[in-house]
Amino acid sequence: MFELSERMKKLPPYLFAEIDRKRKHLLSEGHEVINFGVGDPDLPTPERIVNAMRRAVGDPSVHRYPFGKGRGDFRKAISEYYRKYSNVELDPEKEICVLIGSKEGIAHLPLALINPGDITLVPEPGYPVYQIGTVLADGIPYFMPLKEENDFLPDLGKIPDNVLKRAKILYLNYPNNPTSACADHSFLRDVVAFCRKHQIIILYDAAYHEIYFDGRRPISFLSIPGAKDIGIEIHSLSKTYNMTGWRIGWACGNEKLVSALAALKENIDSGTFEAIQIAGVECLSGSQDDVEQMRKTYQKRRDTLVEGLKKLNFQVKIPQATFYLWLRINEGSLSFAETLLLKAHIVVTPGVGFGNSGEGYIRFALTIGEEKIRKAVEKISDVIGGK
Ligand SMILES: Cc1ncc(COP(=O)(O)O)c(C=O)c1O
Known part of the structure; x- marks a missing residue:
């Protein structure tokens, strides 16, 4: 009945839609999903x-x-x-x-x-x-x-x-x-x-x-x-x-x-x-103590994930800033992310979603607690071992 503007048609497709659909499906089946996907802080506003x-x-x-x-x-x-x-x-x-x-x-x-x-x-x-x-x-x-x-x-x-x-x-x-x-x-x-x-x-x-x-x-x-x-x-x-x-x-x-x-x-x-x-x-x-505390929390999470991934023999570049870890995987990022989701119930963002030069990488957002990060590393280890 109506047609979208040429401008709208030029917008790039939402590459994560399929992964998000699968994540919701796993949740609806009652699985626990560990979500490293969105860069949205889990900690409350001070x-x-x-x-x-x-x-x-x-x-x-x-x-x-x-x-x-x-x-x-x-x-x-x-x-x-x-x-x-x-x-x-x-x-x-x-x-x-x-x-x-x-x-x-x-x-x-x-x-x-x-x-x-x-x-x-x-x-x-x-x-x-x-x-x-x-x-x-x-x-x-x-x-x-x-x-x-x-x-x-x-x-x-x-x-x-x-x-x-x-x-x-x-x-x-x-x-x-x-x-x-x-x-x-x-x-x-x-x-x-x-x-x-x-x-x-x-x-x-x-x-x-x-x-x-x-x-x-x-x-x-x-x-x-x-x-x-x-x-x-x-x-x-x-x-x-x-x-x-x-x-x-x-x-x-x-x-x-x-x-x-x-x-x-x-x-x-x-x-x-x-x-x-x-x-x-x-x-x-106001006092910036809470910001300093938040940095310490992310730093601990970063260290936990870095240590875990290094043990799994990934080549990890240690982040100096942001709450992201950008991991080289040397294979297709969409298929790697999909394997993690389906076999380990872990959401990561495939690098190609940020443009073609992001291919070969996945992004972890450190917006989940250390316990879950440790658990995720164990699960990734099982998936890699069983590949
Ligand atoms: C690089 C970058 N810039 C800007 C934003 C937007 O942040 P906000 O609109 O919440 O200020 C984001 C959000 O993820 C981001 O990653």
Whole structure:
């Protein structure tokens, strides 16, 4: 009776649908399924933040349309967070815009910046929304493979000249989903120089900035000299404070880019619920002990999984950040994931779901407790032994 738009038809297929169907089938049969699939924290939002929300929601003045770039107190808290932890100065009035989760900003930004036929440079494997946001804006994604031999950093020198000429946005995400890689200073300096030379905007996705291990804090993109001239950083409270369901994040950096996104959003949504923004002030301004505790929890889980997989003779690259482990399996990732699901009732994400360059890998999300991780390793051992 009706036909979907050409734009919708261009969206990539949901590769995990079949695995998810099988997972639900196993659950319906009463099996216990160990789920390393989704990157959604199992730990609760810290009590201090929930309490701040409880207090805020009772005030009728927050029940109205929020509008604009976000509450002044939350934007101020964001700028103080950057000053304190990253030595970055941001003008809360002009250089910060609150989002309804970072995904929202990532998906919308291309609508404000690209024309039909413009190219965006998309890391692969990568978070699918870079590609999807581009396609929804009638742009063309050019995939930059992230290879293990390059520490999962894109090789900018390999991008052909004719692509560079039409490229408008470069997406980067470190600490990286799914590979868990971090970017070093020299790479970030090179990338800023490269994008300034070729007049390409950088969208830097810092969703996992606070999830790091062994005390090695990732480098802030905006702390690189010149980054603000061509870049916008998208950040989120989702992973740092176990708040994926609350939907709050922000865009910050270049004033023109922030204004463009804010102007676009004025026409699409009416802002982030103010009570959530008030809880956001508590997130960034209150004691960060709970965040440190969360890092320790993920680190223990990481160590448990790494140790278990090493004993099974997998070549494991130890994650320095994020709550993902990206494991090389040297075989088809869809069939490997399916074998784990059907024979061991373990869900992992097949690497190919993040793009063709993810083939040969699977991703574990460390969003389950250590006991279950140990149990999963035993089950994987049985499956491999019986293969
Ligand atoms: C790399 C990356 N960026 C952004 C997001 C979106 O996070 P949110 O919209 O909850 O802020 C995710 C979520 O998994 C992600 O993995």
